[in-house]
Amino acid sequence: MWQIRIQDPSGEVRTFPLKGAVKIGRGEDSCIRLRDATAPIEAAVLSPTFNNIPGGSPYWLRVNESAPPCRLGDLAVRESQVPAGLPFQLAESVLTIQQTGAADALPQMPTGVRPWLTKSAEGRRILWMTKKAAATPLSIYLAGETGTGKEVLAHLIHAWSDRASGPFVPLHCGALALSLAESELFGHVKGAFTGAMNQRPGALMQAHNGTLFLDEIGDLPADIQVKLLRFLEDGEIRPVGADRPSRADVRLICATHHPLLKLVEEGKFRRDLYYRIASVTIDIPSLRSRPDDVEMLARQFAADLDRSFSPKALLRLKAHSWPGNVRELRHAIERASGLAGPFTPVLSEEAFEFLLTPDNISVNPQLELGAGVLSLKEMERLLLLKSLRLANGNRATAAKILGVARSTLFEMLKRHRIEGPRSAAKKAPTGEIWLTQSSGVEAA
Numbered sequence: 001m002w003q004i005r006i007q008d009p010s011g012e013v014r015t016f017p018l019k020g021a022v023k024i025g026r027g028e029d030s031c032i033r034l035r036d037a038t039a040p041i042e043a044a045v046l047s048p049t050f051n052n053i054p055g056g057s058p059y060w061l062r063v064n065e066s067a068p069p070c071r072l073g074d075l076a077v078r079e080s081q082v083p084a085g086l087p088f089q090l091a092e093s094v095l096t097i098q099q100t101g102a103a104d105a106l107p108q109m110p111t112g113v114r115p116w117l118t119k120s121a122e123g124r125r126i127l128w129m130t131k132k133a134a135a136t137p138l139s140i141y142l143a144g145e146t147g148t149g150k151e152v153l154a155h156l157i158h159a160w161s162d163r164a165s166g167p168f169v170p171l172h173c174g175a176l177a178l179s180l181a182e183s184e185l186f187g188h189v190k191g192a193f194t195g196a197m198n199q200r201p202g203a204l205m206q207a208h209n210g211t212l213f214l215d216e217i218g219d220l221p222a223d224i225q226v227k228l229l230r231f232l233e234d235g236e237i238r239p240v241g242a243d244r245p246s247r248a249d250v251r252l253i254c255a256t257h258h259p260l261l262k263l264v265e266e267g268k269f270r271r272d273l274y275y276r277i278a279s280v281t282i283d284i285p286s287l288r289s290r291p292d293d294v295e296m297l298a299r300q301f302a303a304d305l306d307r308s309f310s311p312k313a314l315l316r317l318k319a320h321s322w323p324g325n326v327r328e329l330r331h332a333i334e335r336a337s338g339l340a341g342p343f344t345p346v347l348s349e350e351a352f353e354f355l356l357t358p359d360n361i362s363v364n365p366q367l368e369l370g371a372g373v374l375s376l377k378e379m380e381r382l383l384l385l386k387s388l389r390l391a392n393g394n395r396a397t398a399a400k401i402l403g404v405a406r407s408t409l410f411e412m413l414k415r416h417r418i419e420g421p422r423s424a425a426k427k428a429p430t431g432e433i434w435l436t437q438s439s440g441v442e443a444a
Helices: 121-134 150-160 181-186 222-234 260-265 271-277 291-304 311-319 325-340 349-355 376-390 395-402 406-416
Strands: 002-007 013-018 022-025 044-048 056-063 070-072 075-077 079-083 088-090 093-099 140-143 168-172 210-215 250-256 280-283
Touching (some): 140 150, 150 168, 181 222, 222 271, 260 271, 291 311, 291 325, 325 349, 376 395, 395 406
Parallel strands (some): 140 250, 140 280, 210 250
Antiparallel strands (some): 022 044, 088 093
């Protein structure tokens, strides 16, 4: 089965299943209607073709004679077989034909390991990249903000690798006392220092034939960085107080919420060590950049506590910026559940009032650079668009979010020439917002 993915000029993304020939355009009779004021009423026709070529989709695109040609890569074409997964552009809309399920599939999770939950395209990309990296012997560096699930991914890398039968040893470098850091990592022999009553293997030897996960490696002291680099070069470990070295076969996974390259530039982390531990770098996106995951994760955490949410409580969670990412979301739900008491199975928006602080207002990443120069009219427009997005296009709910009467909301929509679905029975899928005329920023 095949589907077509459409990114509107406003930034909205929609998908439609493909079956038989379909007409694409701005007109009312189009099978796939473009939310694009610059698009022709009849733009193009997609027809099935049996002349399939390797890497191509089974669809042939023919642009209407009265319409301008479409852009396929760097080419302007009027008729062509459409490659699978390659975006093509009609007016200001970007379309992609892809197999159903290909974009939604997740790698199979290993048994006995906590999954890294996601339903977003960015999250799926991270999981597939993680699984591919796990199959290699390379050292992996997990970069990302605190609370994004770096240790969960580290466990998955170990479970997906050929070292899954070996030990997985986590070590938090930020929690190591300076005087004991070398002993914790490399071990010590009996009598190496005061209190060393017995020989003790370090984390590297404990992880022999397995995986060592060094969390917050940016906090590792400079002298320990030198010794770790030496181990990565020749595989030798010299415990504290030992006369001769030992050898260990270890796969290294490192993580930090600090930008490690910035620490390198500041002279706080060795550049040669950075290149050894970052053979593969996986940048884990923050939760605020994966809004599709917020509701899914929230429902999962609430179900674990035998709770659910009211619609307005979900809206409040989706509007929060989550600077602490998944960890903050989980703790917020646990706090709300604990304070609500055992006889409140449905958490209301009042249970999450502690989230409403000036520092916790959700900021649209696309607007951060321009927020300082937006006019009052533009800010009102952004609030309208965002409320409609959070309300999935329901105007009554959007009015409640803004705290205004429905009639006031209708006047504001009319003033800004914003048009959206009037009911669930309309053709437009729930949650879509389209504009009758561009006036500044288009996305909420």
